[in-house]
Amino acid sequence: MFEQYLQIKEDHPDALLFYRMGDFYELxxxxxxxxxxxxxxxxxxxNPNAEIKTPMCGVPHHAVKTYLSRLLExxxxxALCDQIEDPKQAKGLVKRAVTRVYTPGTVxxxxxxxxxxNNFLAALIWDEAKSAGGLAWMDFSTGQWSGIQSKTETDLWQWAIKVGPRELILQQGKAVPHQYGEIDARITPAPSAGYFNLKTARxxxxxxxxxxxxxxxxxxDKPQLTQACGALIAYLRQTQMQELNHLGxxxxxxxxxxxxxxxxxxxxxxLFKRLDGKKGKGTLLAVIDKTITPMGGRLLSTRLKQPWRDLSPIEHNQKAVTFFHDNDSLRASIRKLLDTVYDLERLSTRVVLGRAxxxxxxxxxxSLKTLPPIQEELRHAVQASEESDSIAIAPALKTIVSKWDSMSDVADLLEKAMVDSPPPVITEGGLFKLGYNAELDEFIELTEHGEAKLAELLQHEKESCDLPKLKIGYNKVFGYYFEISKAFKGQVPDYFERRQTLVNCERYISPQLKELEEKLISAFEQRKKLEYNLFQAIRDEVAENRSRFMFMADAIAAIDFWQGLAEAARSNRWVCPEVHTGMEVIIEEGRHPVVEAVQGSANYIPNNLTIDEKRRILLITGPNMAGKSTVLRQIALMGIMAQMGSYIPASSGRIGLIDRVFSRVGASDNLAQGQSTFMVEMMETAxxxxxxxxxxxxxxxxxxRGTSTFDGLALAWAVVEELSRRARGGIRTLFxxxxxxxxxxxxxxxxLRNFNIAVREWKGDILFLRRLVPGPADKSYGIEVAKLAGVPRPVVLRAREILANLEEKSQDSNLHPTERKTIVQSILPGMICSGTNNDKNDIPPEDHEIIKELRHLxxxxxxPIEAITLLNQWKKSLGDN
Known part of the structure; x- marks a missing residue:
């Protein structure tokens, strides 16, 4: 057995081998x-008593899927190794073989x-000699796949991160660039170089x-993308060990x-995860996802990752969303019906692969029984819209209704064949209804009414042989038997054959009982065999309708997508934006959808914003916590939502088409890859x-903000100038x-126009008004924010003292940065001296050693570590106080 185990394990060194032994899978x-x-x-x-012990553990075969799920997660x-011959017929060791390799990307x-x-499996190749590469990804559970080819390796890795595959197949020896190290844990090196061979892939x-x-x-004309596709197919054939007939x-x-x-x-x-990496509440997806079905949810995620850029599909989807938005009763009915529709894509995939x-x-x-009532609801609604001037017509929805396939033939087949509560496995019988198959009906009659036939035989023997206390029983050794108490003194029939003598009774069999027993046992085995064959036949018949299932899955997904956006719009009081081909972005009373969902609409202060030819770059100032980042993000989110076909959180909106949203928000670092906060910031800016x-x-x-004041100011200044020079008049920017x-x-x-987030001072404190208004902020209010955050009072008072000193020496707020730097340098020595209690320090500030070091630093x-060390040295030189 161990020899067989090790031979199989040798073929699957990178997998945990689940080896079937009786009722358990052993490792x-x-x-x-x-x-x-x-x-x-x-x-x-x-072998616990041996000198060299063999570690082992096991799980029951009937519960193996639960354990597999946990390991795949x-x-x-x-590698699942099963017995491939009947142990009853095997001579010697039962033959075993790996029947399937489970991997995170192929479940x-x-x-x-x-x-x-989606659960994506991906493959990436980069051809250094040709400076080209390809990335292909596939959801094996639905059969949908796509990919891109690029002449920039960075683009491929960025898309790999964006797609987020559970597994990423790479060429042998190919390393992940250090800046994309987060995907390292999902890398699967190609088992052989042939995986990416162009001819084989083709x-x-x-x-x-x-x-x-x-x-x-x-x-x-995309050889590298073809190679990536070929690698996916090779990997699936190796792990699934069957034809890939379900791929779209x-x-x-x-x-x-x-x-x-x-x-x-x-x-x-x-969009999909909070900045802390967690999903759910606090993300845009959580706010807008009102879909009911798995297909609709996946379509929503796809649209959120890839909003349209062309006006035509945006308008078509807006009209469909509006159709559901304006018809509350229809939307409520459709949502109720969709709740009974299961995952048609993944169910049909399992049928085609023979794993249903x-x-x-x-x-x-x-699910199929729900299709006709959905069609009927939509047909009536579309017909009403055509007959009424007050109801908008949705062409996309009308097209779906006209091509609707209720699949009633498949539904009727399953209704006629399958019982309502079948057993979990297909080899134990009990799957089919009476009337589906005449031969099966006979076996069902015998197996399910066998007790009645035994009772009938028992009654016949009692009456014909005058045995009123005759009983019938069963055990695994003798099968069925008649039982007569020893207290009985009458004559036992001649055809009764004694099989067992007990203290209180005698057990017999008869030719009629033996014949009935053989029929019952035979019927049970034949029933299981026939039902298994019938199940395979019905599975093949249903599998032939794969294309129909996928068409209706797409239709249900679209309907669910539209009604979900309509439900979100209705419940959150959103409006339909006007998306146009110009450059203007005009938002009236705009709100951040996620912040509003958390705080409640009553606590959210909306803002107006306009970007046009005269206002291409909006420079927004104001203190921390005032809401600058919220305003920035909400405009970007509204642009994305609008081009999905969704309504937006505003009283009105007019949005010029956006080809790409760039976001440089917040401070983050990548210490594991040697990238500081400032480096990450500059890479994203570049x-x-x-x-x-x-x-x-x-x-x-x-x-x-991640570098010194004047370096940072100079960089920010230069970035603003560059954005204003680009694209013949400036790129639409919120800064x-x-x-x-x-x-x-x-x-x-x-x-370029100045705006600020308004605040008001009141009795030494500040009030955040959360309102975006024209003009620059009058000051930063940083010390006031520090006070609100709980910074100790002595620190706040000292900061105000230093600020007053700086403002006194620099009254002209319009000084050039270099002039401001000179003023700060000139007052710095005094600030150092005034901030210490070292009475022994009688060295004039200008001649102080620290000042000299600063001048040449x-x-x-x-x-960072050198700076901290230097600061520590200076601190010690100034004394303990």
Whole structure:
């Protein structure tokens, strides 16, 4: 047995081998130690008394899926080794083989998947010699796949992060660039170099897609993308060990059709995850997701990742959302019906792959039974809109209704065949109704009414042989038997054959009882065998309708997507924006959808904002906590929502098409990759300046705050100037800053306008009005915010003293930065001396050693640890006090 185990394990060294032994799956050696630790199950050993012990653990075969799910969630691969011959007929060791390799990126079972999220498997290749690469991704559970080809390796890695695959297949020896280290845990090195071989990949793609050439898949001029697709197919064939008949048509992603939201923007705007990395409340998805079905939820996520860039699909979807928004009764009815529709995509995938269980067919049947009433509700609503001038017509919805496929034939087949509560496995019988198959009906009659036939035989023997106390029983050794008490003194029939003598009774069999027993046992085995064959036949018949299932899954997803956006709009009082081909962005009483959802509409103060030819760059000042970042984010979110076809949180909105949203918000670092907060900030800024176009929307928050004051001010100044020069008049930009010097650029740079978040001082405290108003902020209010945050009172008082000193020496607020720097340098020695109680220090400030060191100090060349060490030395030189 161990020889067989080790031979199989040798073929799957990177997977945990679940080895079937009787009613258990066993793991041995290192696999057992890992599984026992991760699953928190007992670790035992095969030979406890031997000098060298063999670690082992096991799980029951009927509960294995639960354990597999937990391991897959942790990122493990699992090779499932089953007995491939009947143990009753086996001579010697039962033959075993790996029937499937489970991996995080290839699971299709509901227990291991998030219903409303895609589960992507991806492959990436970069050809250094040709400076080109490809990235392909696939949701194996639905059969949908796509990809991109690029001449920039960085773009491929950014898309890999954005797609977020559970597994990413890479060429052998290929390392992940250090700045994308977060995806390291999901890397699967290609088992062989042939995975990315172009000829093999081409043949694999043509075979799976059943086409004659790559041109029909738009892959003819994309060799690297073809290689990535081929790697996916090779990996799936190796792990799934069957044909991939459920894969849909491969469609390369046409980036020109969609707004680009890179992974940085997704993170900064908290579209899918909060900045702390958690999902759910606090994200835009959580606010707008009112979908009911898994298909609708996945479509919503896709649209949020890829809003449209063209006006036509935006308007078509807006009209469909409006149709549901304006018809509350229809929306309520549709939502109730959709609640009974299961995941048609993943259910049909399991059917095609031969992995559907009886419960899956019941879910399919229930879903198909819901299609006709949904069609009827929509048909009446569309018809009413055509007959009424007051109800807007939704062409996209009308098209779906006209092409509707109720799939009544498949529903009728499943209704006629399957019982309402089938057993969980397909080999134990009890799956089909009476009347579905005549031969099966006979076996059902025997197996389910066998007790009645036994009772009938017992009654016959009692009456014909005058045995009023005759009983009938059963055990596994003798089967069925008649039992007669020893107290009976009469004559036992001649055809009764004694089988067992007990203290109080005698047990007999008769030819009639033996014949009936054989029929019952035979009927039970034949019933199980026939039902298994019938189940496979019905599975094949349903699988032939895969394309119909996918069409209706797409239709249900679209309807769910539209009604979900309508439900969110109605419940949150959102309005339908006007999306146009111009550059203007005009928002009246705009609100941040996520902040409003958390705080409540009564506590949220809306803001107006206009971007046009005269106001391309809005420079926003104001203290921390006043709401600058909220205003920046809400404009970007409204642009994304509008181009999804959604309503927006405002009283009115007019939004010019956006091709890409860039977001540089907040402070973050990547210490593991050696990137400081300032380095991350500058990398993101560099990306914006290199890639932003005339139609982009840029939101920048606190550029330059990660370095010295004057370095940061100079960088922020230069960035603003560059954005104003680009795209023949400036890129649409919202720029939040604490550098009040930048406010002097209004009137100097065309299209730049000052705005601020209003605050008011009241009895020494400040009140945040949360209102965006024209003009620059009068001051920073940083000390007041520090006081609100709980900074100790002596620190606040000392800060005010220093601030007063600075303001006294620098009355002219319009000084050039270099002049301001001179003033600060001139008053710094006095501030140092006034801030110490060292009476022994009689050295004139200008001649103090620290001042001399400061004059010659290269700040930009200091590392953080060197700066801290230097500060510590100075502190010690000034005395303990």
């Amino acid at each position: 041995f050696f290192e696999d057992a130690e890992i599984a026992a630790r991760e699953l928190q199950i007992s670790l035992t050993c095969r 942790k990122g493990f691969k699992i 299709i079972e509901d227990s291991t998947l998030n219903a409303k999220s 043949d694999n793609v043509l075979e799976v897609q059943k086409v004659a050439d790559l041109e029909s898949l738009d892959l003819e 048509e491969f469609k390369p992603l046409n980036l020109s059709k969609y707004m680009v939201l890179d992974e940085v923007t997704e993170r900064n705007l908290e 269980n009886p419960k899956d067919f019941i879910s399919l049947r229930q 990306r914006i300046l290199r890639q932003a176009t005339m139609r982009s929307l840029v939101i920048l928050d606190e550029i330059g 939040a800053t604490h550098y009040h010097e930048l406010t002097s650029l209004e009137g100097v740079i065309d299209g 290269d700040i930009n060349g200091l590392s």
